[in-house]
Amino acid sequence: MGWYLARQRLAKREKFPLIVELEPLFQCNLTCSGCGKIQHPDHVLNRRMPVEQAVAAIEESGAPMVSIAGGEPLIHPEIHTITAELLRRKKFVYLCTNALLLERKISKFKPSPYFAWAIHIDGLRERHDESVEREGVFDKAVAAIGVAKERGFRVSTNTTFFTHDSPKTVREVLDFLNDDLGVDEMMISPAYAYEKAPDQEHFLGVSQTRKLFSEAFAGGRRKKWRLNHSPLFLDFLEGKAEFGCTAWGIPSYSVFGWQRPCYLMSDGYAASYRELVETTDWSSYGRGKDPRCANCMAHCGYEPTAVLQTTKSVKQSLRALAG
Ligand code: SF4
Ligand code: SF4
Numbered sequence: 001m002g003w004y005l006a007r008q009r010l011a012k013r014e015k016f017p018l019i020v021e022l023e024p025l026f027q028c029n030l031t032c033s034g035c036g037k038i039q040h041p042d043h044v045l046n047r048r049m050p051v052e053q054a055v056a057a058i059e060e061s062g063a064p065m066v067s068i069a070g071g072e073p074l075i076h077p078e079i080h081t082i083t084a085e086l087l088r089r090k091k092f093v094y095l096c097t098n099a100l101l102l103e104r105k106i107s108k109f110k111p112s113p114y115f116a117w118a119i120h121i122d123g124l125r126e127r128h129d130e131s132v133e134r135e136g137v138f139d140k141a142v143a144a145i146g147v148a149k150e151r152g153f154r155v156s157t158n159t160t161f162f163t164h165d166s167p168k169t170v171r172e173v174l175d176f177l178n179d180d181l182g183v184d185e186m187m188i189s190p191a192y193a194y195e196k197a198p199d200q201e202h203f204l205g206v207s208q209t210r211k212l213f214s215e216a217f218a219g220g221r222r223k224k225w226r227l228n229h230s231p232l233f234l235d236f237l238e239g240k241a242e243f244g245c246t247a248w249g250i251p252s253y254s255v256f257g258w259q260r261p262c263y264l265m266s267d268g269y270a271a272s273y274r275e276l277v278e279t280t281d282w283s284s285y286g287r288g289k290d291p292r293c294a295n296c297m298a299h300c301g302y303e304p305t306a307v308l309q310t311t312k313s314v315k316q317s318l319r320a321l322a323g
Contacts, residue, residue, distance in 0.1 A: 004064045005311050015248045015277045017063035018304050021263045023254035024049035024082060028072040029100055032132050034162060034191050037071060047255045051078050055085045057253045061273035065092040074101035080108035087114050094118040096158060098132065099144035106147060116154040119145055123173045145181055156185045156228060162202040167215035178225045185228035192264045192298050205295050210239030232306035237297060245286035248277055249304020261285045263300045265292055
């Protein structure tokens with residue numbers, strides 16, 4: 001990533017993607033009430049992005065990393081081919097999954113230093129099953145993590161927090177993933193208040209998010225967890241740092257095209273990353289600018305700002321390297 005950022009600077013490119021959120025389908029085998037992706041009509045849910053289209057979009061963007069999400073990517077019949085083609089091009093790939101199909105599909109994938117599963121775990125058993133609205137999903141996800149690790153895969157997790165969470169539940173799930181399951185790295189996020197999500201009551205506001213994370217991270221806990229975020233982004237979640245959104249840094253490409261302005265909001269689509277960058281009024285998005293951004297502290301908007309600020313500061317770079 002450091003080398004990629006240096007190359008962008010040398011080329012004097014002002015806007016470039018750090019990671020692309022690739023959504024090759026919107027269909028899922030779960031119906032979580034906080035989800036803003038599965039409300040499309042059936043003819044959209046039935047669409048599958050062809051391999052060539054997915055690979056061409058990533059190549060055009062030049063992004064070094066790809067997070068494949070959806071919907072549930074493992075429903076896509078060619079997801080292993082999309083993944084393999086991206087790995088062949090030396091892209092780092094995170095495959096985000098609820099893990100229900102992982103054991104059935106794992107033989108189609110090969111371990112690689114460029115590849116990691118990113119398994120959705122929103123809490124311990126009761127909390128996770130409540131979040132995904134189906135009993136038994138937590139146990140299946142935990143079993144799938146074991147199988148993936150046994151087969152030599154790198155395994156990360158992705159945990160979204162809502163108002164039902166407390167500092168205690170945040171600590172419990174991160175301790176479990178870090179210490180008991182030994183996953184390689186963990187990603188965390190406050191849930192974004194999708195307008196389409198059926199459950200509108202449990203999205204965290206900014207002050208609630210800061211309180212939740214500052215209390216959960218207290219007592220030096222933050223350092224012991226293998227969190228896959230820059231220290232500056234974690235400071236931001238805790239309320240120790242404040243900065244604007246850089247939505248062009250983690251853009252989203254789906255069956256509709258490049259989504260404007262980000263993975264979370266859709267103000268239309270562009271045919272290429274270049275077109276997205278050049279035809280979007282980026283200054284009109286972010287907290288204090290667009291009411292839909294008011295409670296957003298999501299990774300896709302604020303981690304790019306944190307990463308770009310980190311690379312401009314020797315002190316922050318040393319902190320990031322120290323982990
Ligand atoms: S698993 Fe993910 S994509 Fe599927 S319904 Fe839940 S939040 Fe949405
Ligand atoms: S703040 Fe940025 S990342 Fe969040 S919804 Fe608005 S544009 Fe998207």
